[in-house]
Amino acid sequence: MTRLFDEWQQFQERERECSDLMGKLDLYAARLFGDYEPLITPLEEIPRDFFERLDRWLRNFKGDTDRWNAFKLVDDIFFVGRHELNELYRLAFDHIACDWLVAQKNLHLDDPKFEEKLETARNRTWFCPITDSLRINAFRHINHISSPDYFPDWRSLALFGDIKKINNYIENRIDHLVLIEDFIGTGTQVEPAIKFVKDHLKIPTLVVPLIICPTGDLMLRKVATQESRIHYRPVLQLPPACVIAETPAQNEPDNVVRNRNTVESYRAITADADPYGFESGYGSLVVMHTNCPNNTIRPIHSQKRGWLPLFPRSTRRKAK
Structure with missing residues (x-):
């Protein structure tokens, strides 16, 4: 045929x-x-x-x-593709998360200890997936992230997590939380995890979708506007022609x-x-x-x- x-x-x-x-x-x-x-x-x-x-x-x-x-x-x-996804991992870390940490810590490039202070801030930041769709091991390996020891997905923690144990783990170990997701449409699947963080954590949190649709973008911008501890910075927002x-x-x-x-x-x-x-x-x-x-x-x-x-x-x- x-x-x-x-x-x-x-x-x-x-x-x-x-x-x-x-x-x-x-x-x-x-x-x-x-x-x-x-x-x-x-x-x-x-x-x-x-x-x-x-x-x-x-x-x-x-x-x-x-x-x-x-x-x-x-x-x-x-x-x-595989190479494009790896580049999104790198951009999420180098150009989104690290810039955010620089602002959070009020670091300055002319400080002789800038790199040392930024490295300390990175080591005290918990980089985690929002859902199990995000391949956190690949993200860690590409960006040379070795600590802390655990990287759970927060959609599961929102359902099964023990709030007291989570906060005990964070205490004296974690200053910032960065939540990463590979793709967000309307935000329905990630919303419970974001609410869990908003309701139970006190540390500044950055939400970083690698790719997000316009509706999900509006939802997360609204959350970030309403809650000062929640910050939102996407790597790539889809244009209208892709929706x-x-x-x-x-x-x-x-x-x-x-x-x-x-x-x-x-x-x-x-x-x-x-x-x-x-x-x-x-x-x-x-x-x-x-x-x-x-x-x-x-x-x-x-x-x-x-x-x-x-x-x-x-x-x-x-x-x-």
Whole structure:
């Protein structure tokens, strides 16, 4: 069977656009998509080869127009590869957390002991993940963080943690807390952890998402405004073109309108109640090499009703 995108390259009205996108995808498949971890161990009926998977994914859609629009959506996916994620780890530490510590400690570059004081401040800072999605060991190794001894995720601590033991551990050992998360959509999953810190800890805390959607950004800015001990500095905030809302907004980019139509085509085929992702009516175009976030629009990762995904998601629980 001839692959759909091979056929499109023979159509005069699509030849150039299709060939240009295929040139990009050849590069992405070779340099990025092969590192997608949920497919390192083969899954039944889901090929590891990206182009074989792409052709099968496009054939989920009914009709040539929907398939062509889905093909163009692939160019809009914000894929975070292994090297990009490592760079986000470095930026979060060097350019966000350390700058914050300099301000917290009122350090000055002309101080002969500046480096010594900053190193002391770093050693008395607890760098922890908000959820187990953030790979704290990788963050530590890249940034040469060796202390303290434990780096728990605070979503779990908010549910199972003993407040007295946590504060006893912090006392005389920790001056600052830095909470890191790889991706935040609306902020629903991280909100309990932030509330736990706000209610029970007295030390200054910095929340650092590596990547965050506009809705999550608004939520965390509000928290930081209301609580002086909570500070918020993201590494990367997604632009509007990387987020698809069910309800149209004014002056949307053309690709957002087109991609919403693709989500709605998926909904019509699968009867998925939440086609925009975990947060009903709002999803992103983010795919990370470690996994596909549950806030990502479901046409990309769903396996509902026999749907063949482009980037299948490794999940804790079955989708609704």
